[in-house]
Amino acid sequence: MASSSKRRRSDTGSEEQTVVDLVQEWFGPIQIHDGEVVKMAGDLCELLLMRTKDSDDPLLAHVIHNDGNSSSLPSTTLPLFKKPHVVHAERSQQHIPSFTPSAVLPRDVYSEGFTMKRPPRARRAKQLAKDIASGRHHNPDTVVAHNADMVHPLTTKSGWAGLDLRYRKGKEWLQEQWVKRSLVRCLVLDLKFITIPYKGKSVAIVDRNGYMFAFRTEVPSFWNEVFKDGKLFSDCFGVACGPRSKDDVDANNRGDHYAMVVGVDRQNKPVPARTKYHLDHLAATQALMHPDTAIFRVVKFASSVTRLRFPGFARRVDDCCASLKKHPLEAVRVLAEPDYDLYYNFCINGPQRDVLGVSTQPHVDGKNLALMVCAVFVWGTFNHKEKAWLVLWEAGLIIELPPGVLMLYPSSLFIHCNVDMSNLQIVTTPNGEKPTPATASPLKGVPGRGSVVLFNQATMFQFAENGSSMKDARSQGRDTTSDNAIHIASLPRK
Structure with a gap:
């Protein structure tokens, strides 16, 4: 059991190093935090899946898509990741109004000219009446x-x-x-x-x-x-x-x-x-x-x-x-x-x-x-x-x-x-x-x-x-x- 566990830890370490090597080989010598390795691996996998649809992509020109054989990728191969579910939806054609400062409501707290405070709460008339009557x-x-x-x-x-x-x-x-x-x-x-x-x-x-x-x-x-x-x-x-x-x-x-x-x-x-x-x-x-x-x-x-x-x-x-x-x-x-x-x-x-x-x-x-x-x-x-x-x-x-x-x-x-x-x-x-x-x-x-x-x-x-x-x-x-x-x-x- 000890050897198996040790092997899995070693395998995991090699997979993480593979991601690091691949990213640095594609995008140059950049520093990657350990906590971002897994996230980046998923992104790279999704990128590869999307890019395979375009054989003219210069980054993936050396990848063979139909016969299952890979071309000479970088010196290491991608680890096995679960294929993500990608949905390609048509962009909505609805009209998006242009920004006009005069049309911005005071409650639009991220708009120009307004602070980020909450809009005023509506006063409760009945409670106010009770408060006045009671003093x-x-x-x-x-x-x-x-x-x-x-x-x-x-x-x-x-x-x-x-x-x-x-x-x-x-x-x-x-x-x-x-x-x-x-x-x-x-x-x-x-x-x-x-x-x-x-x-x-x-x-x-x-x-x-x-x-x-x-x-x-x-x-x-x-x-x-x-x-x-x-x-x-x-x-x-x-x-x-x-x-x-x-x-x-x-x-x-x-x-x-x-x-x-x-x-x-x-x-x-x-x-x-x-x-x-x-x-x-x-x-x-x-x-x-x-x-x-x-x-x-x-x-x-x-x-x-x-x-x-x-x-x-x-x-x-x-x-x-x-x-x-x-x-x-x-x-x-x-x-x-x-x-x-x-x-x-x-x-x-x-x-x-x-x-x-x-x-x-x-x-x-x-x-x-x-x-x-x-x-x-x-x-x-x-x-x-x-x-x-x-x-x-x-x-x-x-x-x-x-x-x-x-x-x-x-x-x-x-x-x-x-x-x-x-x-x-x-x-x-x-x-x-x-x-x-x-x-x-x-x-x-x-x-x-x-x-x-x-x-x-x-x-x-x-x-x-x-x-x-x-x-x-x-x-x-x-x-x-x-x-x-x-x-x-x-x-x-x-």
Whole structure:
């Protein structure tokens, strides 16, 4: 066995030397690494097989192909190798486009003008939405309102709407102090309300249990954009539907400013229908939602923020819409889709006649759905460090709302109003920085404030979730209450 093994090793060595000798004899004195000998032997064998088809090849002219006898090859003969499988395919005649740098995609990493980095990964929209809703992305500042308690909200017995102002504690005192312009001093100095100034970052407001119930955005980038006609976005919020009558103004329990409500509701109606003001000004209200308008942009902005920050409330609107679309009455089905994305109702508040700006008195939006947010978008030209900070009475908060911000909060659950911080005798420099004796000056009132409000009224959701009016549900012995525990549990936790 030893001799046989030794012989095989010797034979292998001689075969390798044969390859080396053959290569050097054909191509001259070149150096070959030992590891390349076997590979080169296979290549030489394939070369010989291909060259035998051409008897005129000068390298193989001395090889005889037909009689099996070899001519005088170099001094040594080729070792025995396994014949490789060679396939001679026709070259494809398909057109190969010429290289044009302008046609190269960024992901063609070996092309001219581009680096070898990977193409960007497509962002997953659903995951991004979850990250924003949970606070992992664009993490806002958080303010804890220890007076607020969303586990025990102030609602009617049925749970559908917020408790009316008539049944709220301290309403007379609030209204009296507001008229006297002394309310802000009482709230800040005596009751130690938390003030939330605007610092250029979004703010999430949570209750004592950690449930987020309100959210204030940053001023969006489109606030200072210019439309095709040269008009600034921030200048597009004039009154579009004409002035209100004196009777309409007197009926407004929020103030003497201009106000209008459009959209679909079911207030004192057997089935949902558009508001009277909407029908009286149909062309003008439809023009508000043209894709080229600022109102359209605000509605889309408000709805997207609502979906991201309060996804449970957004699902409730989607479920309401889906339920109404299945109603047997066509008059209900055609109005099932909200006119304003996630909101069935829309309101513009603005200056009118001798009322130069909007500043609402203490009130509750008692007809709105309790476990739902309204969206307030502030517009106009005024000193927001002084004018119209938002008070949430039961939460113990006073919130600065500069033009351009969007504020989401359950307006049916909290008494709210606007107060002027100038009544505290606050002073500031013109650019809002901390004053010094040389730069301090008293603040003065600035008119011109307005707002856009998007909201959902309780009767629409009663009709959708009960399948009928409250009266019909009671007559049939069905439960007419709203299970708010489900909607409270859907609130984001901080």
